[in-house]
Ligand code: DX5
């Protein structure tokens with residue numbers, strides 16, 4: 001088995017049946033599940049919040065990989081940690097500067113949760129290189145955050161080798177947006193070791209789709 005972490009995004013799941021969706025993902029081989037939290041300010045969409053994470057924690061032992069697309073992430077990370085998130089990723093664009101980002105990473109880690117930092121398509125990877133030895137995960141967005149089902153931005157994937165070259169061996173390099181059986185190979189060959197996929201998995205047979213990403 002590959003050591004690539006697949007994190008299916010439930011943004012494309014049936015929200016009326018999340019318990020059965022998570023069971024189906026687990027049976028299909030997933031160990032992580034990606035939860036897209038949007039606030040209608042940082043991104044032009046509103047999705048899942050703290051109560052849903054809390055409810056999901058009660059019914060699954062999948063790793064809850066929480067992607068915060070919200071302003072002022074430091075105000076909310078404790079609530080997401082208490083709700084049961086295992087990984088909390090926030091956006092570099094939502095903090096003032098590198099030292100603020102480092103503070104949010106430390107705060108997340110102090111809650112006993114893995115910390116992640118994400119960069120939008122227009123943010124150069126060079127801006128976060130000094131954080132790579134502090135964070136557990138670096139998420140490269142390959143679409144503009146806000147919606148599932150968008151097309152993979154190839155230019156963004158070229159950030160992966162820059163991150164990889166400057167990262168400790170232990171860093172999880174995750175890609176999110178437009179990941180399918182073809183774009184997944186581009187990402188992993190460039191050095192990514194975690195793939196988020198929403199519409200591709202949920203539009204297909206979950207098991208076959210997950211297996212086709214490796
Ligand atoms: C977009 C989200 C993604 C989204 C990916 O802002 O962060 O996680 O669910 O969806 P697909 O895989 O359909 O591009």
Ligand code: ZN
Nearest residue numbers: 036067176196
């Ligand atoms: Zn996401």
